[in-house]
Structures are given as C-alpha cells and as structure tokens.
Amino acid sequence: MEQILIYFSENKEAIFIIVLSIFLGIEVISHVPSVLHTPLMSGANAISGVIIIGGIILLGHADLTEWSLEFFLGILAVLFGTLNVAGGFVVTDRMLEMFRKKRK
C-alpha cells in the first residue's frame, strides 16, 4: 500500500496527464461522423507512432561502438516507429484527398 502511495507521489505529473488525456481523447472524438472513421483511425494510428521519440532516445544513448542487442533492437524500434509515423500520415492524407476532390 505504502509503495503505491510513494509511486503515485513520484509520478503524479504523469498520472495527471494520463487521466486528463483520457477525458480529452473522449471529448475530441465523440460525435465524429462515420464518414471519417477510417481517416480518423488512421490519423490516430499515425499519432501513436509517437513511440518513435522513445526509439530515438533509446538508440541515441545506446553504445554504438560495438554490435550489441541494444544497438540492433534500437535500430528496429526506430525503423518501425518511422514506418508507423510516415506511412500513417501519408495514408491518411491520401484517404482525405479522395474525400476532398469531389467537393468541387
């Protein structure tokens, strides 16, 4: 029990952000028309590629002087994260392009 309390007070900022973000996410998304379900999901998917930041931090401080597991997995993490970000945003853009072109 005490551990939980300590954990809470040590991480209270992060916990605050998590809780408020949940409300924010719900608020921002509700009332979205079904026309946009796919692009919205795809755009959100690209945002979840924010894990790339973690990949950069990991690989950034990894020891690159010798070939290690950390090195290898770090590269994979950055590569996967980038795929998620770049692919995600481009696909979303392409989808939205289709919605737009016939609104002339």
Next chain:
Amino acid sequence: MTDNTIDVGQIVLDFSYLVSAILFVIGLKLLSKPESAKRGNLYAATGMVLAMITTLFLHKDIQGNSIPLTNVLVIVLVISIGTVLGAVIARKIKMTAMPQLVSFYNATGGAASALVALMEFSNPDNSSILVTLLGLVIGSIAFSGSMIAYGKLDGWIKDWLSPAMKYVNLFMLVLVTAVVVYLMIAADPLISSSVLIYILFIISLLYGIFFVMPIGGADMPVVISLLNSFTGIAAAMAGFIYKNQAMILGGILVGAAGTILTILMCRAMNRSLLNVIIGAFGGGGAVAGNREIGIIKEISLSDASILLNYAQKVVIIPGYGLAAAQAQHVCSELDALLTERGVEVKYAIHPVAGRMPGHMNVLLAEADVPYEKLVEMDDINPQMPGIDVAIVIGANDVVNPAAIDDPSGPIYGMPIINAHEAKNIIVMKRGMGKGYAAIENYLFYGDKTRMLFGNAKDSLQKLVAEIKNL
C-alpha cells in the same frame, strides 16, 4: 551543472513537446470534421516531426549527456530509410488495400513500443517496472494481433474458430498476468528475470495471435479499432518510462479515441466488447423453425433495369461484397447514370459494413461518390418506406430483419438498415451463402425482394449497359 544555471536546451525541448502535444490535440480535433480533416492530419504530422527533431538534438540522458554525433547520424539514416519506405508503400498501394495497410502500420507502432519496453526493462535508471511490463505486453499484443488482422484483410489468413480457443485465450491471459506479477515482486529484476522478460515477450506475441485468430467478418472493424487503441496505450506507457509528456499525451489520446471508436462499433452491433472478443457469433440456430421462409425469387437484368430506371428514390446498401468484388467504380457509374435520368440515389452506410471502421466510405470515396450522398443508418431508416428500390450489394447481416423480430436469433437487437421496408428490394449476391453470423436472412425470401445472382461487379456492369439501352 549547478541549480541556478538555466539549461536552455532542456527548456526548448520541453517547450517543443508542449507545442507537439497541442498540435496532436488540435490535429485530432480537426480530423473529426470533413472540411478540416486534411489540415488536422498535417498539424499532427508537424507536431510529430517537431518532437522528433528536438529530441534528436536536445535530449540528454540522466547523466546529462547529449546524443553523440555518430548516434545522431545512425538515427537520421534509419529514419530516412523508414520514411521513404513508409511513404512509398502508402502512396503506391491500391486504395482497396487500405484496411490492411492501416493494420500493418499499426503493427509497426506496436512493435516499436514493445522493443523500447523490452530494452528499458534492463535499464537500471528505469524505476517504472510495472509500466514497462505493461508497455511490453500491450505493444506485443498490438503488433502480433495487427499482423494477423493484416493477413486476414489481405486474404491469406482464414478465420480459425474452435470452441477450445476461448479457454486457450483465457489461459494465456492468466499466464501473462502471472509472469507480470512475478516480475514485479522478484527482488532483483536485473539478475533473476532477464530470461523471463523474453518469455513474457513471446507469450504476449502468441496471445495477440490467438486473440485475433477467431475474430472475423463484421467483428473485424471492432478489433482493428481496439488494436489501434492498444498501440496508443503502449506508446503512452513508454512515455511514462521516459517521463515524456508528448509521448504520454499522444499515446493516451489515441488510446482513448480508439476505445471510443471501438465502443461505437460495438454499439452498432448491439454487442458488448467482451462478447466480440471471446464469443464469436454462434451460428447455431441455422433456420429458425418457427417461421415461414418463403421462396427465393430471381429478377432478370432487364426487369431490374426497368425497375431502377423508373424509380424516383433508390438507396444502395453496400457491404463487404462490394469491396471484395472491387465493384465500387461500377457502382458509382450506375449511380451517375440513374442520377442523370432523374432518379434520386443515396447510399445507406451501416457502421460495421465492411472490414474496418468506415470501410464503405473510403471505398465509395475512391470511386468519386460525393460523401453527401452517403447517409448514416439512423438517418436513412425513417426514409426507408418512401424508397422505391433498395439495392443490397454484398451486404447480408446488416440488413437481416431477424435482428428486429427474431428474439432467439444470434443477431437479435443489432441495429440494421431497414431495407425490408422499401417498396422493392434487389439483392445482389454471389450465391445463397450466409453472412458472417451464419444465419438465414429473411430479407432474401420476402415478397418484395428479388435476387440478382452473380459477382457484384459483373451484375452491375450488365445492369449499367442494360439501363443505357432503355
């Protein structure tokens, strides 16, 4: 560094995260309106690029070391490769392969989260073991689950249903929980559990596979949306490890949005999320004996074309069959032809028609159907009795009246498009196969219903030719 010196780099970095977070929120908000969606996507992308650049050049580890130049170069190289690869695939791929592509990119995000968590577990500076383990488990499930979903949407993995599956999945879930708890209490995680963490990684991957394997058909949009929210949560967990606010906010935002979308989908089928995850549709009831089912009546192409040509209001109800037959362009052609002849054509879109959320919308948008013509279920249903012809193209369960009047049926209570209330119904179908729910569809036997058997694309092409001759 003493307390009273100001670390400008750190402040710029934190400030850039704040700007990124704001751009994510505004981007997502703009994405939920048709007029501003494209701008929203751009905002979110800008936020991401900003955070990536500032992290690369300004991030310092706990000892205050910046990222060394060699590492920066390696990272820039990897990111360039990933960007080119990701963008090229996204540009080149056929529009109809969009659902599987979204699934694939979701998988890569999950994999990245799992890898980051895997590596951070053995980092002695990391004090958030529980969060790290959660990130690993959720990220792995999102990765393997999305890969299976990708395979299913791409057609090379079939649904694999077995009654034992439910217990296998339950067992795996218990196992994952047990390992997480063990790792939590293990006194020295560094020594005792380096092997265990890889075992946890593998079990989580397997769980993702088993979890998505039995799910199919109309449940696909639900599970894709759910996996999407998993990736977001996994990214947020990793953000927690690094105390990185942009990651936490971005991840949780996606997690919450994905969850809401998942719940919307479930509601559209009148089923609980738990029901979708563990109990795929039973099928059991075959043909309910308590009901006259009547006989199937076919319609000839010429009759169908006359019926459509002289109708005033036509509603097209598309389903997965339209996507499978790649018939969206011909469908739009039929629409244009009828509109030219003074017929009012609309599309009735069921929330779970197709294989991902909003699948039909994307498909029809590709074929240049203006989105104003796409009407949501709740808006079209009251107009249904005034519709002269409802054309059902490759949809089945979403128009099955058993959802309304057969309390013993497995889809009872699921909101449907009331095609049966239209004055005439034309059903385009390849054969008398059943929908995903594996039950009879009484609509097909109705007095006002006529069947037009054949591949949707062929039938539509012939229909268009026939109407042109009138």
